[in-house]
Amino acid sequence: MKKVKKMKRYDELLVEFKKILKENRLKYTIQREVILKVLFDSKKHTTPEEIYDLVKVRFPKLKTGIATVYRTLNLLEANNVINSITFGAMGKKYELDNKPHHDHLICDECGKIIEFEDEEIEIRQCEIAKKYNFKIKSHIMQLHGICEECEKGGERVDI
Amino acid sequence: MKKVKKMKRYDELLVEFKKILKENRLKYTIQREVILKVLFDSKKHTTPEEIYDLVKVRFPKLKTGIATVYRTLNLLEANNVINSITFGAMGKKYELDNKPHHDHLICDECGKIIEFEDEEIEIRQCEIAKKYNFKIKSHIMQLHGICEECEKGGERVDI
DNA sequence: TTTTATGCAAAGACTTTGCAGGAGA
DNA sequence: TCTCCTGCAAAGTCTTTGCATAAAA
Numbered sequence: 001m002k003k004v005k006k007m008k009r010y011d012e013l014l015v016e017f018k019k020i021l022k023e024n025r026l027k028y029t030i031q032r033e034v035i036l037k038v039l040f041d042s043k044k045h046t047t048p049e050e051i052y053d054l055v056k057v058r059f060p061k062l063k064t065g066i067a068t069v070y071r072t073l074n075l076l077e078a079n080n081v082i083n084s085i086t087f088g089a090m091g092k093k094y095e096l097d098n099k100p101h102h103d104h105l106i107c108d109e110c111g112k113i114i115e116f117e118d119e120e121i122e123i124r125q126c127e128i129a130k131k132y133n134f135k136i137k138s139h140i141m142q143l144h145g146i147c148e149e150c151e152k153g154g155e156r157v158d159i
Numbered sequence: 160m161k162k163v164k165k166m167k168r169y170d171e172l173l174v175e176f177k178k179i180l181k182e183n184r185l186k187y188t189i190q191r192e193v194i195l196k197v198l199f200d201s202k203k204h205t206t207p208e209e210i211y212d213l214v215k216v217r218f219p220k221l222k223t224g225i226a227t228v229y230r231t232l233n234l235l236e237a238n239n240v241i242n243s244i245t246f247g248a249m250g251k252k253y254e255l256d257n258k259p260h261h262d263h264l265i266c267d268e269c270g271k272i273i274e275f276e277d278e279e280i281e282i283r284q285c286e287i288a289k290k291y292n293f294k295i296k297s298h299i300m301q302l303h304g305i306c307e308e309c310e311k312g313g314e315r316v317d318i
Numbered sequence: 319t320t321t322t323a324t325g326c327a328a329a330g331a332c333t334t335t336g337c338a339g340g341a342g343a
Numbered sequence: 344t345c346t347c348c349t350g351c352a353a354a355g356t357c358t359t360t361g362c363a364t365a366a367a368a
Contacts, residue, residue: 148292
């Protein structure tokens, strides 16, 4: 039941990604790799628009279109290389599926996201699922509220 | 800490809604009530489009525009009369905030939503929040997977 | 050579907004 | 009367799609 996920290095991730491409008869392109790289380096949850901008800044010679970003994100998500998370009005954000399972504390004031893991909750979730004969594949848990800094009147932080 | 919410009758809900309108110097209109009524009667999570259609079917004489539906939903949500929940690609859905706090099991196959309550998880969430000095205002927990019927190869159900 | 990707621009889906007329307080 | 609402249509977002060209296999 318990699946421990080890943080992958970038080269491992790339090998895995190329394998997925091959299995689906898709082609390796520099745009696809660059988007993966940007996601790998991003330590936060990132919107398609932000990814597009990062690609333009870091690889200015490569003319990458926003459509390719969307297409690649959909591809990566469909193959479980990345996850998406949707906040109220803030839209969809992506992160690499490259760390142990975790959930999120989200500050509704500054938008900051704090990640945490809690085995006890995971266990309880399995029990609940069992009660309903439901087979859990994934879950989303977001605790919304006000973070310590905002409570004290801190500054605005980027997510 | 523990706030037990009793299921309200429609007349109680309406009184509360009128109070909110008054407090915000907003006007009572038949469109606003009708949208609230449709939400009250709907036992499922409902999209703006569905609410719009229901209003047209149930109150055909009233020419209600989709813009009013959106405006009213935003108003109701801002005043915590309704909650919204966002599923992956299925868009935003609303439900009356009129039952004890609960979370959702969501079948990725047929889209069915099963609601459940679990005090143990709520307690654990408070502990986690305390650890991060985070003040929780609300939370979202969705367990995604396959429901019993779909696992057995059941039929498609509307949410 | 064959197939799939890409960028661009156009189209789509969903939601919000501006406005003039209409309804509530 | 004065203010807020409404429907309509137009404008905004965000995302996807069609197409001709370009790049990978």
